[in-house]
Amino acid sequence: xxxxxxxxxxxxxxxxxxxxxxKTETLCGVTFHTGKLNGxxxxxxxxxxxxxxxxxxxxxxxLSYAPSVVINTxxxxxxxxxxxxxxxxxxxxxxxxxxxxxxxxxxxxFVMIGSEGVVQLPTSAKHNAVLEKYAEKIYNGVHxxxxxxxxxxxxxxxxxxxxxxxxxxxxxxxxxxxxxxVCAVNKTPFCGLRAISDNANDEGSVDFETFAKSSAxxxxxxxxxxxxxx
Ligand code: ADE
Numbered sequence: 001x002x003x004x005x006x007x008x009x010x011x012x013x014x015x016x017x018x019x020x021x022x023k024t025e026t027l028c029g030v031t032f033h034t035g036k037l038n039g040x041x042x043x044x045x046x047x048x049x050x051x052x053x054x055x056x057x058x059x060x061x062x063l064s065y066a067p068s069v070v071i072n073t074x075x076x077x078x079x080x081x082x083x084x085x086x087x088x089x090x091x092x093x094x095x096x097x098x099x100x101x102x103x104x105x106x107x108x109x110f111v112m113i114g115s116e117g118v119v120q121l122p123t124s125a126k127h128n129a130v131l132e133k134y135a136e137k138i139y140n141g142v143h144x145x146x147x148x149x150x151x152x153x154x155x156x157x158x159x160x161x162x163x164x165x166x167x168x169x170x171x172x173x174x175x176x177x178x179x180x181x182v183c184a185v186n187k188t189p190f191c192g193l194r195a196i197s198d199n200a201n202d203e204g205s206v207d208f209e210t211f212a213k214s215s216a217x218x219x220x221x222x223x224x225x226x227x228x229x230x
Contacts, residue, residue: 149177
């Protein structure tokens, strides 16, 4: 079973609408949708925005449905000239940029996976390759790189430069780092798939309003095509 998590309705509605044998169950306040997506068993959920919502949803999904992989899908802010609105991003790693224990001598973003501390949270190379292949095929290109996660809608070019300098981030959003941490602790393969809705700059909130829906739907279309190979 493939797990799919999006923060907002626009990031998952196209998946749940396409399910056959559609059933629902609500756990921890999250409604989980199960069924077949183009013939493949899927569990999909809208987790709500932010790291706590994302972590709760991921833990409940893994405990109840034991997905073979969890994909966090949706929109993100693009960082850097080349990462434009409408572009696809696959996470090579994710980081939690707002997890800050530097005052006690640890690097920024240093979170625990069991007894091991890491900054760069891993993603599944095998599943990333499938997402990248479909992104190339359908949208003629994909950026693979670090997605930076924190509980903040970023609309600040200086902060983008900081995320790039500190973590090598190519995009920013509010969930993947949390989903990745819960997956890593539970030894569940994880991928972050995003389409850019804005450039996290001064126009970020206006662009987000304009482009979030169409960008979210690009990820949904890709997942519908790719799900049989995941
Ligand atoms: N999701 C989409 N755009 C974003 C941004 N600029 N900051 C945080 N999350 C986002």
